[in-house]
Amino acid sequence: MNAVRCTTLGPPESLVVEAVPTPEPGPGEVRLKVAAAGVNFPDTLIIQGLYQERPALPFTPGGEAAGVIDAVGEGVEHVAVGDRMLAFTGRGAFAESLVAPAAVVAPVPEALPLDLAAGFLLAYGTAHHALRQRAQIRDGETLLVLGAAGGVGLAAVELGARMGARVVAAASTDEKLALCRERGAAETINYAEEDLRDGLGRVLGKDKPDVVFDPVGGALSEAAFRSLAWGGWHLVVGFAAGDIPSFPLNLPLVKGAALVGVFWGAFVQREPAVHRANMTELMGWVEAGDVRPHVSERFPLERTGEALRWMMDRKAMGKVIVEMPGE
Template structure:
């Protein structure tokens, strides 16, 4: 089978596409014939050896894939060959086949397109967990989303509106902000041309947002936090802009605010029952037409390195997907 392989850490241009042996499922595992794989920001870090999880070399990147189960190992009695599913494995998905443990498999509806399914779990899962369990977002509250047109950012905009919040979307171009408005943003801020803190204060009448969703970090974190409202919750989701920021700890003190970490991958392992309930709710919302996943670009598997470069260069809006 063909697979994208990381044979040395570094930029995506060092990745190679090559033939590798077909994997066989062990006990408690299934093999998924991959139809589509989602490209996510952690993929850009893993290949550079900059992520929390460091798979042994060589390895295949790609944390999520959708397809059809074509082999089932011993001990699996609730899945069968031919079932459609999403695998959330952390790595290994940029390939024609991937092995997944039972806990990493989520069955999907038969009418859910593979490219939509492949880009659904990590982005919607992250934002849903962040807003529901970590921020406890309430109807009528105000949510500020940074990096609002990106993979997780756009889902945070969409879910925030669905959960009854007033949503302010912040991004780096007017084109990205137009997409955010299509997904429900009540107000927008171009933080490449406007003062982020001042605009947030203006849009909230000086009150500040109740929740800030930040997958960007870097120079945007401190001005965003300085705008937060009393008893606000600042969600640390990631650092897509590069540097990990430092915040003066007097800021949460004087704001009565909380800095809340969001690590969806660890959450799925630590609280699997809650994770399954979250995924069931998200799939119900999708089936009811309440969620409309946005896939902005497709790459064939052979162009996996180019897809990761597209993500690294921040050209993506919504999801980027590899197809086999």
């Protein structure tokens, strides 16, 4: 099979596509014939050695994929050859075949094509966990989403609206904000043209966000936190801006507000039953037509480096996916 290989740590342009042996599933594992793989910000970090996990070289990057099971290992009984599945593995997804523990794969509803499913699990799983468990968002609350047109940001816009929040989407272009409005944002702020706090005053008046969903970091984080309502929640999801912010700890004190970390991968491992319940709710919304991933760009396997560069340059709106040959 063909797979993208990271043979030396560096930029996406250093990745190569090589023929490698097709993996065989071991006990408790399944093998997917991959239809497509989702591209996520952590993929751009792991190939540079900047992620919290540093796999031994060489390795195949790619954290999520969707496909059809074509082999099962010993002891696997709840899924079978021919089942449509998506998988979150952390790495290994940019390949024509992927072996994953049977416990971490989830069925893909017939209402969701496999190419769209490839961009579903990490973005929607993270946003759902952040809003449902970490912020405990309630109907009628105001949710500010930074980086709102990115994969996880757009999922937060869509899910926040589905959960009954008034969503304020903040992004860097009018084109991105138009997409956010299509996905449920009630108000929008172009923070490339308008100060974030000024924009919040314009669209909310004297009201303030109850929850901030922050996958961006950098200078926007402090501005967003200073804008929180009393008792608000600031969800720390990631640092797409490249800078990990720091700001005075008296701010949480005087606002009675909380900084809350969101680490979805660890949550899946530590609380699998809650994760399964989340996925059941999400897939129910998919089947009802309430939720549907937006794929803005598609790249073939041999151009995976370009897909990652697209992500790093913050050109993505919604999801970017890598498609396998023949799909």
